[in-house]
Amino acid sequence: MDTVLLLALVSSMLRATTPLLFAALGGLFSERSGVVNIALEGIILFGALAAAVTAQLIEAPAVAQAANARVWYAPWLGVLAAMAVGGLIGWVHAVISIRYKADQIISGTAINLMGIGIPAVILSGLYGNTATSTPIRNRLPSWELFGIDGLAFNPLVYLAFLLVPITWFVVFRTPFGLRLRSVGEHPEAADSLGINVFRMRYVGVVLSGVLAGLAGAYLSIGNVNQFVSEMAGGRGFIALAALIFGKWHPLGVFGATLLFGAFQATEVLLGGGRLLPPTLVQSLPYVLTMVVLAGFVGRSIAPKASGKPFEK
Amino acid sequence: MSIVSERLALFLLAVVAALAVLVAPWAAINRETGARSAVVLLPERVVDFTGRTDPVDLPAQGTVFVLTLVGLAGVGAGAAVRGRGRYLVWIAAGVVLVSGTLYGMNRFYAGVANARQQAFVNEVQRGLDNPRPTVDVAALEQVLAAAGERSLDENLAASADAGLVVRRLPYSNAGFGMSAFLALVVGLFAILFGLRWFPAASRAIDRLLRGAAVPAISILLALLAAAVVILALQPTPVGASVEIDGLFTYLVGRLDTLWYAYYSMFHDSLGTVNGFAESLKFSTPLIFTGLAVAFGFQAGLFNIGAPGQMVMGAIFAMLAGLYVPGPRLVVMPLAILAAALGGGLWGALPGWLKARFGANEVINTILLNFVAASVLLFILSSGNVFAAAAVRIIVVIGVFVALMIVLSLIRPVRALVARAPRVALAVGAVVLLGACIVAGLPQPGDTPVRLQMPFKVPGNEPKSQVLNAAAQLPQLPAMLGIQRAGVNLVSLDYGLLLAPVAALLALLLLPRWRAARPWSRRLPLALGVGALAYGVAWLLGWTSLPTAIPPTKLNLSFLLALLAAALVHVVLFRTRWGYELRAVGLSPRAAEYGGANIARNTVMAMAISGALAGLTATHYVLGGALEDYSLRQSIPTNDGFDGIAVALLGANQPVFIVASAFLFGVLKYGGSVLNITFPNLTREVVSMILALVVLFIAARGFLPQRLFDPRTWMGAESGPAKDDANQKRTTAAEEPT
16 A cells, blocks of 8 residues: 555544544533433534534625635634534533433434524525535645645644543543533432532533534534535434443543544545445445444443433 | 413413504415515505505405404403403404404405406406407407306406416415414414313313423424524515515514415415325325334334435335336235335344344434435446455455354354453454455456446436336325316315214214213214214215315325324234333333343334334335336435424324324425525425424423423312412412312
8 A cells, every 4th residue: 555545544534533533522521421412413513504604704705805815713713603503502402401301312303403404594594505505715724744745634633632632631630520420420429419410411511512513613614615414424423323432431432433534534445436336335434333333332331320311 | 270371371362463463464465476465454554565566445344453353352351350251251252353353354355356356357358459369359258248257267267268368367365464363363262261161171171282282382482483584584575666664564574474484384285275285295204204203212212213214115115116027906015015124124223233232223223324325325326336346345344244143153252252352343343444445456457347226217317217007006186086187177075075084073072971982872973973064065065066186196105104103003002012012112121020022122113113114115106206106316314304303293192193294294395385485485494393393392391390291280180289389370360269
């Protein structure tokens, strides 16, 4: 295998891993606090939409005057908007499943359904079509890894990988992390020690929304330059599978998302219609995810109170 | 006792309706393309957004205005009356409101019909003044002379026969508006609540309100949220010469836009034969997917895989429809079974993964949706591939799978794998992946081959060939013996529709009357009611009404869906296995202790759930609902997700699922009407409404608990609970008992 192919494989693997990593780390915060967040997929879509629309609207006045106008802050504000919107949708999920004690899966599914319908409505209002947003011209900068030619990524990729040790430190080495884990394992005990179970869960779910929003921002303005309807393509669910596979531990999640990223990168290698029909290769990551899930899930132990509403 | 403070509710409704009478359009005399309108407010105020609508002489507006205000005042005053007297006030006020509004609508449509007739006469006169060569002048003069005695449709046909085709008559889309609708609703509610004067009716109404409260409020909230979106996206459509000046005009325009959006969403579906048939068409697959999701829910499983199961059912049905030879009686049932089998297998797979490995069915069903979508795309596409490389990869995977099977049969190896660290298994997966990549790398001598499935049509269009005639399900108009739908009027017997409904209703309601409870009396009585209904229909002349049968794609599949609902009901609630299944759904551990086999039940429940989703293929493939009788890539798999909303709204009960699927069918067809009617609105507004309905139902905890928690209302029926704050508030609003 020559270097060019290897570099292409590595870089497409890292690119494919990034959104999965964001979303899976988000899921980690939520599930460690005891709330199953199947809404990740929908939140990714909302984040992607928010990032693309915000960046496009901010650069629009300048671009209208000069087509190659440089508005360096537009994509960054897009990223911030994605985090804010992701957090907001996460908060909606939190309110429904924590405050109103709804079935967390159903609440998440409702948000995923909204992720299909609402972006189309917003796009039609802004751009007159229901499928895509207007492409942005100002992209995030590209930074080379170790100065290697051909291995250049935008800052969100570095952020995703940086978040792994940060998450590990926060969850396992800070009082906040201890509280977060305790309300996910045994909320009654945590409550009796004076920890506000509801507040910890709100924080966990909103954080997961912020991170999933980042995943969306990466997909729409990091990886490409516009929002395309249903562009999450199941990454939210693959991230959940990676979370289970990675034993709800940041380092495990890191390994799992790398593996799934490699699955997705095979699309690049085998795809393009050269070797196998691309239509069939597209399904490979999903099949492999299922195989891995079936092989490992039995021995992964979820946070004990995950999925159960807390009754004080 | 009442579950809502009925006095407050009715008072607020009356106030809202009164405000609406002042600023919201009562009716629209004209609606142009682009949703520009000319609206009428009571009394005799016209706001014209088209800029070119001639005013129409509408009779009796003053009377209707007075009746409406009197009725609304009566409803409001009734809320202030202490004691049971208010019920009588409400009934009286409600009757005034309803009859006043209906009278007003009747006069309104009469006025519009007059105006249209007049416009027709003008057109014919103009045609006679400057006759074109195609026009038969003598015949047209006869038409003009007889115009007064004929209906407009007859007149149009006659003038067309005489060579003058009158195409554009004004006022064609006239309809009533927001304030008339609100007045009618308030009137009906006033009568409904007024009926609580009778104790038996009071209990029935309480039950009805309790059952309907959560879904009704959820739908209402979703529609309100959609209203914000509609108002934000769609400015008031106005003609070229019209400017909106002043707060009043602005308000009227906004309210009319909102009203017309909902009116166009619901009117065609519920008010025209064609729209009704289209709504039923849209609801057919939703019944299947709703049942599929509900069946899973009842067994404690969440099947989000209906889209994938739909695809697999469609593929199997297509294969059966193309390759099974024989007469219709054999092929058609086989093709239907194939649809169920395809979906069932695709559903059983995640069921088995859950039962065997404990893998979460939610994630697996979703992943299988993506797999099914790419399989569908694969078999319906064509392209050049390096077949040799593909074969090598398939061989590698095949060897790997065979090895796994052989190894898993050897007990010590299986034990070893069971104890192996996950890293080893991950390494195994990576090795497999690497082997696939290496095998897939192009070798010298590989040549591309064109890949095309035998059942795909030649060319690039992603669809299969048309199925054998023997496998095609008949369309409903054809089943009624109507061959050329949409062309001529057919005399239909609506009594045959009415009588069974009346008999069924009687069958369900008769047990309320103790003497009629035993079947020996109930059945003949119900049949009598049915016969009576037919007699009434005959007296009204409904037994032979000329009806334009629309060219609908509604087909046998709709009846199959109803049959499936009945079957699911029987299986779940009338069989031992259904009981076991529901027990597993409620509490797996308790059910297992009671002797239920969890693993088998999980697989079976998922298989049946998948089969129900797969049966949507009877509509989309065998029923030819998408253009022709073939499998297309455009098969709308989102119906699988909408099934979740249908199941939740229908509380997982087959009967209610049929009802909620119909509602969603109405909304979906309404969405397509909305798309056409308004320049700035898309049908996606509807999918947003569906998602919001699920959200609000999921979050029903934000509603007052007494609306949905049986424990609180059982207490409420036996008497006021003493320590419940909600109960106290209700009691305070009631008269002291």
